[in-house]
Protein backbone atom coordinates (compact mmCIF):
# COMPACT_ATOMS: atom_id res chain seq x y z
CA UNK A 1 0.00 0.00 0.00
CA UNK A 2 1.33 3.45 -0.86
CA UNK A 3 2.10 6.08 1.76
CA UNK A 4 3.29 9.66 1.83
CA UNK A 5 6.43 10.63 3.69
CA UNK A 6 6.44 14.30 4.64
CA UNK A 7 9.27 16.31 6.19
CA UNK A 8 7.73 19.21 8.03
CA UNK A 9 8.95 22.75 8.41
CA UNK A 10 9.24 23.99 4.82
CA UNK A 11 7.46 27.11 3.62
CA UNK A 12 5.52 27.09 0.35
CA UNK A 13 6.44 29.40 -2.50
CA UNK A 14 5.49 29.60 -6.16
CA UNK A 15 2.59 29.06 -8.55
CA UNK A 16 0.26 26.10 -8.89
CA UNK A 17 -2.45 25.46 -11.46
CA UNK A 18 -5.86 24.38 -10.18
CA UNK A 19 -7.39 21.22 -11.66
CA UNK A 20 -10.95 20.56 -12.80
CA UNK A 21 -13.44 19.97 -9.99
CA UNK A 22 -14.10 16.37 -8.99
CA UNK A 23 -17.60 17.20 -7.78
CA UNK A 24 -18.49 18.87 -11.07
CA UNK A 25 -16.79 16.30 -13.31
CA UNK A 26 -18.61 13.28 -11.84
CA UNK A 27 -22.23 14.46 -12.37
CA UNK A 28 -21.37 15.97 -15.75
CA UNK A 29 -19.89 12.65 -16.92
CA UNK A 30 -23.19 11.01 -15.92
CA UNK A 31 -25.04 13.57 -18.05
CA UNK A 32 -23.52 11.86 -21.09
CA UNK A 33 -26.08 9.06 -20.49
CA UNK A 34 -28.85 11.50 -21.43
CA UNK A 35 -28.10 11.59 -25.15
CA UNK A 36 -27.04 9.27 -27.94
CA UNK A 37 -24.75 12.03 -29.27
CA UNK A 38 -21.18 12.66 -28.16
CA UNK A 39 -20.47 14.79 -25.09
CA UNK A 40 -16.96 16.22 -25.12
CA UNK A 41 -15.50 17.29 -21.76
CA UNK A 42 -12.35 19.31 -21.12
CA UNK A 43 -10.50 20.04 -17.90
CA UNK A 44 -11.25 16.59 -16.46
CA UNK A 45 -9.01 15.98 -13.45
CA UNK A 46 -6.70 12.95 -13.44
CA UNK A 47 -7.84 11.17 -10.28
CA UNK A 48 -9.25 7.80 -9.21
CA UNK A 49 -12.92 8.82 -8.89
CA UNK A 50 -12.93 10.09 -12.47
CA UNK A 51 -11.28 6.84 -13.64
CA UNK A 52 -13.87 4.84 -11.67
CA UNK A 53 -16.70 6.80 -13.30
CA UNK A 54 -15.18 6.18 -16.76
CA UNK A 55 -15.07 2.45 -15.94
CA UNK A 56 -18.66 2.44 -14.70
CA UNK A 57 -19.94 4.21 -17.82
CA UNK A 58 -17.93 1.85 -20.03
CA UNK A 59 -19.45 -1.15 -18.26
CA UNK A 60 -22.87 0.21 -19.21
CA UNK A 61 -21.86 0.39 -22.86
CA UNK A 62 -20.82 4.04 -23.10
CA UNK A 63 -17.91 4.51 -25.48
CA UNK A 64 -15.26 6.70 -23.88
CA UNK A 65 -12.31 8.16 -25.80
CA UNK A 66 -9.87 9.76 -23.41
CA UNK A 67 -6.95 12.07 -24.01
CA UNK A 68 -5.03 14.28 -21.57
CA UNK A 69 -7.55 16.02 -19.31
CA UNK A 70 -10.34 15.50 -21.84
CA UNK A 71 -12.70 12.77 -22.92
CA UNK A 72 -15.56 12.16 -25.32
CA UNK A 73 -18.50 10.09 -24.09
CA UNK A 74 -20.92 8.42 -26.52
CA UNK A 75 -23.92 6.73 -24.98
CA UNK A 76 -25.46 5.63 -28.30
CA UNK A 77 -25.42 1.95 -27.31
CA UNK A 78 -26.09 1.52 -23.62
CA UNK A 79 -26.91 -2.12 -22.86
CA UNK A 80 -26.48 -2.48 -19.10
CA UNK A 81 -28.62 -0.21 -16.97
CA UNK A 82 -26.80 -0.98 -13.76
CA UNK A 83 -24.27 0.43 -11.27
CA UNK A 84 -22.91 -2.57 -9.34
CA UNK A 85 -22.07 -2.67 -5.63
CA UNK A 86 -18.30 -2.87 -6.05
CA UNK A 87 -18.32 0.51 -7.84
CA UNK A 88 -20.91 2.34 -5.73
CA UNK A 89 -19.19 1.30 -2.51
CA UNK A 90 -15.89 2.86 -3.59
CA UNK A 91 -17.52 5.97 -5.06
CA UNK A 92 -20.86 7.14 -3.71
CA UNK A 93 -21.27 9.55 -6.61
CA UNK A 94 -22.12 6.51 -8.77
CA UNK A 95 -25.68 7.12 -7.51
CA UNK A 96 -25.71 9.93 -10.10
CA UNK A 97 -26.37 7.46 -12.93
CA UNK A 98 -29.81 6.71 -11.44
CA UNK A 99 -31.65 9.81 -12.72
CA UNK A 100 -30.14 9.81 -16.24
CA UNK A 101 -30.64 6.05 -16.84
CA UNK A 102 -34.21 6.09 -15.60
CA UNK A 103 -35.30 9.15 -17.54
CA UNK A 104 -33.75 8.07 -20.86
CA UNK A 105 -34.15 4.27 -20.77
CA UNK A 106 -37.07 3.80 -18.36
CA UNK A 107 -35.12 1.55 -16.01
CA UNK A 108 -32.10 1.56 -13.67
CA UNK A 109 -30.55 -0.72 -11.08
CA UNK A 110 -28.15 1.02 -8.75
CA UNK A 111 -26.61 -0.51 -5.67
CA UNK A 112 -27.39 1.20 -2.36
CA UNK A 113 -24.21 3.00 -1.28
CA UNK A 114 -24.11 1.35 2.15
CA UNK A 115 -21.94 2.54 5.02
CA UNK A 116 -19.63 5.46 4.59
CA UNK A 117 -16.76 6.67 6.73
CA UNK A 118 -18.26 10.14 7.21
CA UNK A 119 -21.74 9.12 8.35
CA UNK A 120 -24.70 7.11 7.15
CA UNK A 121 -25.34 9.31 4.07
CA UNK A 122 -28.69 7.91 2.89
CA UNK A 123 -30.16 8.43 -0.60
CA UNK A 124 -33.82 8.65 0.45
CA UNK A 125 -34.22 12.15 -1.04
CA UNK A 126 -33.09 10.95 -4.48
CA UNK A 127 -35.64 8.11 -4.31
CA UNK A 128 -38.49 10.27 -2.97
CA UNK A 129 -38.00 12.79 -5.76
CA UNK A 130 -38.00 10.16 -8.50
CA UNK A 131 -41.16 8.58 -7.05
CA UNK A 132 -42.83 12.01 -7.16
CA UNK A 133 -41.91 12.09 -10.86
CA UNK A 134 -43.74 8.80 -11.44
CA UNK A 135 -41.00 6.20 -10.94
CA UNK A 136 -41.74 2.83 -9.39
CA UNK A 137 -38.93 1.99 -7.03
CA UNK A 138 -38.22 -1.22 -5.16
CA UNK A 139 -35.24 -2.00 -2.99
CA UNK A 140 -34.21 -5.60 -3.68
CA UNK A 141 -31.02 -7.48 -2.88
CA UNK A 142 -29.30 -4.24 -1.85
CA UNK A 143 -30.17 -2.54 -5.14
CA UNK A 144 -32.47 0.33 -5.99
CA UNK A 145 -34.55 -0.94 -8.92
CA UNK A 146 -36.36 1.92 -10.61
CA UNK A 147 -38.72 1.78 -13.57
CA UNK A 148 -40.88 4.37 -15.33
CA UNK A 149 -42.48 4.52 -18.74
CA UNK A 150 -41.74 8.21 -18.90
CA UNK A 151 -41.08 10.39 -15.89
CA UNK A 152 -43.37 13.39 -15.49
CA UNK A 153 -42.69 16.82 -14.04
CA UNK A 154 -43.37 17.42 -10.35
CA UNK A 155 -42.95 20.01 -7.61
CA UNK A 156 -40.35 18.62 -5.23
CA UNK A 157 -39.28 20.26 -1.99
CA UNK A 158 -36.13 18.76 -0.44
CA UNK A 159 -36.42 18.13 3.33
CA UNK A 160 -32.76 19.00 3.58
CA UNK A 161 -30.28 20.33 1.09
CA UNK A 162 -28.58 17.59 -0.93
CA UNK A 163 -26.02 18.31 -3.64
CA UNK A 164 -26.12 15.01 -5.54
CA UNK A 165 -29.85 14.75 -4.78
CA UNK A 166 -30.41 18.05 -6.60
CA UNK A 167 -28.16 16.94 -9.47
CA UNK A 168 -29.82 13.52 -9.86
CA UNK A 169 -33.33 14.99 -9.98
CA UNK A 170 -32.27 17.82 -12.30
CA UNK A 171 -30.89 15.24 -14.75
CA UNK A 172 -34.04 13.12 -14.43
CA UNK A 173 -36.23 16.17 -15.09
CA UNK A 174 -34.55 17.32 -18.30
CA UNK A 175 -36.19 14.47 -20.28
CA UNK A 176 -39.39 14.21 -18.20
CA UNK A 177 -42.80 15.13 -19.52
CA UNK A 178 -43.65 18.64 -18.29
CA UNK A 179 -42.23 21.01 -15.73
CA UNK A 180 -40.31 20.06 -12.59
CA UNK A 181 -39.66 22.53 -9.80
CA UNK A 182 -36.95 21.70 -7.26
CA UNK A 183 -37.33 23.70 -4.04
CA UNK A 184 -34.75 23.95 -1.26
CA UNK A 185 -32.28 22.89 -3.97
CA UNK A 186 -28.51 22.89 -3.42
CA UNK A 187 -26.87 26.16 -4.59
CA UNK A 188 -23.35 24.72 -4.96
CA UNK A 189 -21.35 26.01 -7.98
CA UNK A 190 -21.05 22.39 -9.19
CA UNK A 191 -24.86 22.29 -9.59
CA UNK A 192 -24.57 25.38 -11.84
CA UNK A 193 -21.75 23.77 -13.84
CA UNK A 194 -23.90 20.68 -14.43
CA UNK A 195 -26.88 22.87 -15.40
CA UNK A 196 -24.68 24.81 -17.85
CA UNK A 197 -23.60 21.57 -19.50
CA UNK A 198 -27.20 20.29 -19.68
CA UNK A 199 -28.33 23.60 -21.19
CA UNK A 200 -25.58 23.29 -23.82
CA UNK A 201 -27.06 19.83 -24.55
CA UNK A 202 -30.49 21.39 -25.18
CA UNK A 203 -32.06 21.21 -21.71
CA UNK A 204 -34.38 23.96 -20.44
CA UNK A 205 -33.29 24.88 -16.94
CA UNK A 206 -33.76 28.08 -14.97
CA UNK A 207 -32.61 29.07 -11.51
CA UNK A 208 -29.57 26.81 -11.02
CA UNK A 209 -27.51 28.42 -8.27
CA UNK A 210 -30.65 29.52 -6.41
CA UNK A 211 -32.75 27.37 -4.09
CA UNK A 212 -35.50 27.02 -6.72
CA UNK A 213 -34.66 25.31 -10.00
CA UNK A 214 -37.26 25.00 -12.75
CA UNK A 215 -36.78 22.43 -15.48
CA UNK A 216 -38.99 22.05 -18.53
CA UNK A 217 -38.57 18.56 -19.94
CA UNK A 218 -37.67 18.13 -23.63
CA UNK A 219 -38.02 15.00 -25.76
CA UNK A 220 -34.31 14.60 -26.42
CA UNK A 221 -30.90 16.15 -25.78
CA UNK A 222 -27.98 16.47 -28.17
CA UNK A 223 -24.18 16.43 -27.88
CA UNK A 224 -22.12 19.36 -26.58
CA UNK A 225 -18.66 20.55 -25.54
CA UNK A 226 -18.14 21.58 -21.95
CA UNK A 227 -15.17 22.57 -19.85
CA UNK A 228 -15.35 21.42 -16.20
CA UNK A 229 -15.08 24.26 -13.64
CA UNK A 230 -11.95 24.60 -11.45
CA UNK A 231 -11.93 22.75 -8.13
CA UNK A 232 -12.74 25.09 -5.24
CA UNK A 233 -11.83 22.46 -2.63
CA UNK A 234 -8.41 21.80 -4.17
CA UNK A 235 -7.93 25.60 -4.28
CA UNK A 236 -8.88 25.93 -0.63
CA UNK A 237 -6.63 23.02 0.36
CA UNK A 238 -3.51 24.62 -1.18
CA UNK A 239 -4.35 27.99 0.37
CA UNK A 240 -4.78 26.48 3.84
CA UNK A 241 -1.52 24.54 3.39
CA UNK A 242 0.32 27.80 2.69
CA UNK A 243 -1.45 29.60 5.53
CA UNK A 244 -0.37 26.85 7.94
CA UNK A 245 3.19 26.34 6.63
CA UNK A 246 3.78 30.02 5.78
CA UNK A 247 5.00 31.34 2.45
CA UNK A 248 3.80 33.06 -0.69
CA UNK A 249 1.79 31.08 -3.25
CA UNK A 250 -0.33 31.90 -6.26
CA UNK A 251 -3.13 29.72 -7.58
CA UNK A 252 -3.78 30.04 -11.30
CA UNK A 253 -6.92 28.96 -13.14
CA UNK A 254 -9.02 29.26 -9.98
CA UNK A 255 -12.65 30.38 -9.61
CA UNK A 256 -12.38 33.15 -7.05
CA UNK A 257 -16.15 33.70 -6.90
CA UNK A 258 -16.70 30.19 -5.50
CA UNK A 259 -14.32 30.68 -2.56
CA UNK A 260 -15.78 33.62 -0.60
CA UNK A 261 -16.29 31.90 2.76
CA UNK A 262 -12.90 30.15 2.61
CA UNK A 263 -10.99 33.32 1.69
CA UNK A 264 -12.75 35.21 4.47
CA UNK A 265 -11.61 32.61 7.03
CA UNK A 266 -8.04 32.67 5.70
CA UNK A 267 -7.94 36.47 6.03
CA UNK A 268 -9.24 36.10 9.59
CA UNK A 269 -6.34 33.68 10.20
CA UNK A 270 -3.94 36.45 9.19
CA UNK A 271 -3.23 35.64 5.54
CA UNK A 272 -2.84 38.47 3.04
CA UNK A 273 -4.85 37.59 -0.03
CA UNK A 274 -4.99 39.33 -3.39
CA UNK A 275 -7.18 38.20 -6.24
CA UNK A 276 -6.87 39.08 -9.87
CA UNK A 277 -9.13 37.37 -12.43
CA UNK A 278 -8.37 33.64 -12.09
CA UNK A 279 -5.31 34.13 -9.83
CA UNK A 280 -5.27 34.07 -6.04
CA UNK A 281 -2.13 35.13 -4.21
CA UNK A 282 -1.72 34.27 -0.52
CA UNK A 283 1.08 35.54 1.67
CA UNK A 284 1.45 34.29 5.21
CA UNK A 285 4.18 35.33 7.58
CA UNK A 286 4.16 34.24 11.18
CA UNK A 287 1.81 31.96 13.02
CA UNK A 288 -1.89 31.87 11.99
CA UNK A 289 -4.64 33.05 14.31
CA UNK A 290 -7.19 30.42 15.34
CA UNK A 291 -10.46 30.64 13.37
CA UNK A 292 -13.90 29.32 14.27
CA UNK A 293 -15.65 27.36 11.54
CA UNK A 294 -19.23 26.18 11.13
CA UNK A 295 -20.01 24.07 8.08
CA UNK A 296 -23.25 24.57 6.14
CA UNK A 297 -24.50 24.29 2.54
CA UNK A 298 -23.11 26.74 -0.05
CA UNK A 299 -22.54 29.69 0.06
CA UNK A 300 -21.62 29.09 3.72
CA UNK A 301 -18.42 27.36 4.79
CA UNK A 302 -17.98 23.96 3.00
CA UNK A 303 -17.82 20.72 4.98
CA UNK A 304 -15.16 19.60 2.48
CA UNK A 305 -12.80 22.27 3.94
CA UNK A 306 -13.49 21.52 7.61
CA UNK A 307 -10.66 19.01 8.16
CA UNK A 308 -8.04 21.25 6.50
CA UNK A 309 -8.98 24.22 8.73
CA UNK A 310 -8.83 21.90 11.74
CA UNK A 311 -5.19 21.16 10.82
CA UNK A 312 -4.46 24.89 10.56
CA UNK A 313 -6.06 25.49 13.96
CA UNK A 314 -3.87 22.87 15.63
CA UNK A 315 -0.81 25.14 15.29
CA UNK A 316 -2.63 28.48 15.45
CA UNK A 317 -2.44 31.14 18.11
CA UNK A 318 -5.47 30.83 20.40
CA UNK A 319 -8.34 28.37 20.41
CA UNK A 320 -11.03 27.63 17.86
CA UNK A 321 -14.43 25.98 17.73
CA UNK A 322 -15.28 23.86 14.69
CA UNK A 323 -18.90 22.79 14.24
CA UNK A 324 -19.81 20.18 11.61
CA UNK A 325 -23.49 20.46 10.69
CA UNK A 326 -23.63 18.44 7.43
CA UNK A 327 -22.21 15.02 8.24
CA UNK A 328 -22.22 13.09 11.49
CA UNK A 329 -18.91 11.37 12.18
CA UNK A 330 -16.80 13.73 10.08
CA UNK A 331 -14.18 14.12 12.79
CA UNK A 332 -12.21 10.96 12.00
CA UNK A 333 -9.08 13.06 11.43
CA UNK A 334 -9.16 14.26 15.04
CA UNK A 335 -7.59 11.19 16.59
CA UNK A 336 -4.91 11.16 13.88
CA UNK A 337 -4.12 14.84 14.46
CA UNK A 338 -3.90 14.03 18.17
CA UNK A 339 -1.20 11.47 17.34
CA UNK A 340 0.82 14.43 16.04
CA UNK A 341 0.33 16.21 19.36
CA UNK A 342 -2.72 18.33 18.50
CA UNK A 343 -4.92 19.39 21.39
CA UNK A 344 -8.52 18.77 20.37
CA UNK A 345 -11.65 17.93 22.37
CA UNK A 346 -14.76 16.66 20.61
CA UNK A 347 -18.28 16.83 21.97
CA UNK A 348 -20.96 15.69 19.51
CA UNK A 349 -20.61 17.71 16.32
CA UNK A 350 -18.31 20.30 17.92
CA UNK A 351 -14.53 20.24 18.23
CA UNK A 352 -12.54 22.65 20.37
CA UNK A 353 -8.92 23.07 19.30
CA UNK A 354 -6.26 24.66 21.44
CA UNK A 355 -3.45 25.75 19.14
CA UNK A 356 0.06 24.60 20.01
CA UNK A 357 3.39 25.95 18.70
CA UNK A 358 4.54 22.73 17.14
CA UNK A 359 3.23 19.31 16.07
CA UNK A 360 5.51 16.26 16.15
CA UNK A 361 5.82 13.98 13.14
CA UNK A 362 4.32 10.48 13.50
CA UNK A 363 2.62 7.78 11.43
CA UNK A 364 -1.03 8.57 10.82
CA UNK A 365 -3.81 6.94 8.83
CA UNK A 366 -6.03 8.63 6.27
CA UNK A 367 -9.70 7.79 6.82
CA UNK A 368 -11.49 9.72 4.09
CA UNK A 369 -10.67 12.10 1.29
CA UNK A 370 -10.60 15.48 3.05
CA UNK A 371 -9.30 13.98 6.32
CA UNK A 372 -6.30 12.83 4.27
CA UNK A 373 -5.69 16.38 3.08
CA UNK A 374 -5.74 17.64 6.66
CA UNK A 375 -3.10 15.08 7.63
CA UNK A 376 -0.88 16.16 4.76
CA UNK A 377 -1.16 19.78 5.90
CA UNK A 378 -0.43 18.76 9.50
CA UNK A 379 2.58 16.75 8.32
CA UNK A 380 3.90 19.83 6.49
CA UNK A 381 3.95 21.84 9.72
CA UNK A 382 5.05 19.06 12.09
CA UNK A 383 8.61 18.66 13.28
CA UNK A 384 10.41 15.75 11.60
CA UNK A 385 8.85 13.05 9.45
CA UNK A 386 5.14 12.25 9.16
CA UNK A 387 3.99 9.14 7.32
CA UNK A 388 0.43 9.27 5.98
CA UNK A 389 -0.89 5.76 5.42
CA UNK A 390 -3.87 4.68 3.24
CA UNK A 391 -3.46 7.50 0.75
CA UNK A 392 -5.79 5.82 -1.73
CA UNK A 393 -8.41 8.13 -0.18
CA UNK A 394 -6.32 11.13 -1.25
CA UNK A 395 -5.82 9.75 -4.77
CA UNK A 396 -9.60 9.45 -5.18
CA UNK A 397 -10.09 13.20 -5.25
CA UNK A 398 -6.83 15.16 -5.64
CA UNK A 399 -4.88 15.36 -8.89
CA UNK A 400 -1.16 14.67 -8.32
CA UNK A 401 -1.25 16.36 -4.92
CA UNK A 402 2.28 15.44 -3.85
CA UNK A 403 3.77 16.61 -7.15
CA UNK A 404 1.90 19.91 -6.89
CA UNK A 405 2.91 20.48 -3.26
CA UNK A 406 6.51 19.49 -4.05
CA UNK A 407 6.60 22.07 -6.82
CA UNK A 408 5.75 24.66 -4.15
CA UNK A 409 8.65 23.54 -1.96
CA UNK A 410 7.05 20.95 0.33
CA UNK A 411 9.19 17.91 1.13
CA UNK A 412 6.75 15.17 0.31
CA UNK A 413 7.34 11.82 -1.29
CA UNK A 414 5.28 8.77 -2.23
CA UNK A 415 6.66 5.53 -0.81
CA UNK A 416 5.55 1.89 -1.07
Ligand code: UD1
Pocket residue numbers: 022023026092093119120121122123124125126127160161162163164165190303304326327328
Ligand atom coordinates in the same frame (compact mmCIF):
# COMPACT_ATOMS: atom_id res chain seq x y z
C1 UD1 B 1 -21.74 16.16 -2.01
C2 UD1 B 1 -20.29 16.17 -2.36
C3 UD1 B 1 -19.43 16.03 -1.11
C4 UD1 B 1 -19.81 17.09 -0.08
C5 UD1 B 1 -21.32 17.09 0.16
C6 UD1 B 1 -21.78 18.24 1.05
C7 UD1 B 1 -20.27 15.23 -4.59
C8 UD1 B 1 -19.92 14.10 -5.47
N1 UD1 B 1 -20.03 15.08 -3.28
O1 UD1 B 1 -22.03 14.89 -1.41
O2 UD1 B 1 -18.06 16.18 -1.48
O3 UD1 B 1 -19.16 16.81 1.14
O4 UD1 B 1 -22.03 17.21 -1.09
O5 UD1 B 1 -21.39 19.45 0.49
O6 UD1 B 1 -20.72 16.26 -5.04
N2 UD1 B 1 -28.87 13.26 2.89
C9 UD1 B 1 -29.99 12.56 3.29
N3 UD1 B 1 -30.71 11.92 2.30
C10 UD1 B 1 -30.36 11.97 0.98
C11 UD1 B 1 -29.23 12.71 0.60
C12 UD1 B 1 -28.50 13.36 1.58
O7 UD1 B 1 -30.33 12.49 4.46
O8 UD1 B 1 -31.06 11.35 0.16
C13 UD1 B 1 -28.08 13.98 3.93
C14 UD1 B 1 -26.65 13.48 4.04
O9 UD1 B 1 -26.55 12.36 4.88
C15 UD1 B 1 -25.94 14.69 4.60
C16 UD1 B 1 -26.68 15.87 3.93
O10 UD1 B 1 -27.92 15.32 3.50
O11 UD1 B 1 -26.12 14.76 5.98
C17 UD1 B 1 -25.99 16.48 2.75
O12 UD1 B 1 -25.57 15.45 1.86
P1 UD1 B 1 -25.44 15.67 0.30
O13 UD1 B 1 -25.46 17.11 -0.04
O14 UD1 B 1 -26.43 14.80 -0.38
O15 UD1 B 1 -23.99 15.08 0.04
P2 UD1 B 1 -23.53 14.39 -1.29
O16 UD1 B 1 -24.33 14.94 -2.41
O17 UD1 B 1 -23.47 12.93 -1.10
